[in-house]
Amino acid sequence: MSSESDDASAPEWGSEDEDDYDELAAQGAAAATLAAGLSIKLVIDTKTQNVRFAEAGSDVVEFLTGLLSLPLGTVVDLLTKEHMVGSIGNVLGSVEKMDAGYKGKERRLSPAVGPAALSRLQQLLSAHLSNGRTCHCTSSTYNAVAAGTSTTPSLPTATYTVGDDLSFAQFGGEDLSALQEKTVKIVKEEALRILAASLKSKTVLTDVFLKSQE
Structure with a gap:
């Protein structure tokens, strides 16, 4: 039987300790997914x-739909302004040079990324979205990522066909006998390439997984 003194000496977990533990667990889960990548079979x-x-x-x-939730400022920062098509990179460069008197500077340079977008993007781009300037992340955000939850319902578990132009629909059982199959992984580098190619190309999968290897 435990004495009162034993009970008094037992460690008490506060909310801050629990938040730290949850954050570490989320980062571990994100790191594991980052290493494993998302599997996709090319036809x-x-x-x-x-x-x-x-x-x-x-x-x-979910990763592809999450791209729609990224603020444009985050996209420019992820891809770097030098690699952006058009002139939007110049807008970021100009804001960076403005003095602290511009009230919107911090908000423009650090746009918030919602948990719905982070559920898959956080796992693939964690170094950019959690440690850089592009995301206002809280412990609740990390908890949602670790638990695989978000503010919007997850897609049902299913197989989808994804077109070269990133259009997608549920898999219809196409005849693949005359075509070659190749399974590849989407990790951080491929995720960034897909994001960049999606802004300028109608043949994203070909550009990222075939032409980039030539």
């Missing part, structure tokens, strides 16, 4: 050496 036309379409799970589709 390649061997005559044209283009991706006809790809087979992907709901995790890949």
